Amino acid sequence: MSTPDQFHALMRDVTRLTAGQPLDAALQAQLNAQAGPDSALFQDIFAACRQGVADGWMCGREGGGIRYGRVIKPAPDLDGCSVDVVDMDDLAGPHHAHPNGEIDMVMPLTNDARFDGHGAGWLVYGPGSSHSPTVSRGRALVLYLLPGGAIEFTRPG
Template identity: 65%
Template sequence: MTVENFQALIANVTGQIQDRPLDKQLEAFLNERFPPGSPEFEAIAAACRDAVAAGWMCEREHGGIKFGRVVKPCPEIHGFSVDVVEMSDVVGPQHAHPNGEIDMIMPLEGDAKFDGHGAGWFVYGPGSVHRPTVSGGRAYVLYLLPQGAIEFTRAAA
């Protein structure tokens, strides 16, 4: 698995969602069109496992979270960036999504859930804020950010 091959897998998804608003209808579309167990979902999940094993994905670590930006926003993936994190029973840093965030949740061990959601797709709309949390096990979470926009914020005291 190379970055170029991985980018091509992602382009199959982003090409079908590039002009859609980031909302619950998009989430439903992704879970219907690319559900866990589908060839596309499983190919991306396998690519993540292979890339992590090869050392070029999730190559950095902080606070028990392995992470890394895999692809910067570019025309080939319709202006999205791609980041992948590996989390295990941990709460990540609070951040905002100026343009929204599309999450692909891939449980690896246990009954891992990302922000309360199991395997599949979850969409945060523009302007949303959260502290990413994986509970019940270990998971990869791939997130697509329109124009790569993310803002790390401080949690309210």
């Protein structure tokens, strides 16, 4: 059983690992080493996301074949990050930029599913980066931590 409050507590455990760190390849490696797919924290978050989707308090909106939703608005106890979760199945989402960067947790629901070419684990995009988020080879949940909740929907350049 997972509730929004329990999920928020799990996100505090993640942001303790990311607080004050530059959003770069070193942070990505650190997250995958300390909270990777085989860790209890990753498994607890994955279970909470599956339960939240099933219970309807997560990914409650749908557009363009993507189920999505902002689960937590930018919060001081999450180092100012917001938390969004999407449920995607073999498709590309809308192009967007990350003014402050983005920390993604990739949770494949289909064994071979990839998010932007990456399987289960953490993916970090630095400030000013952009992409068309793409799930291929199956279905995945993807959790996005956005510093300051900042995201700008753009056209690919």
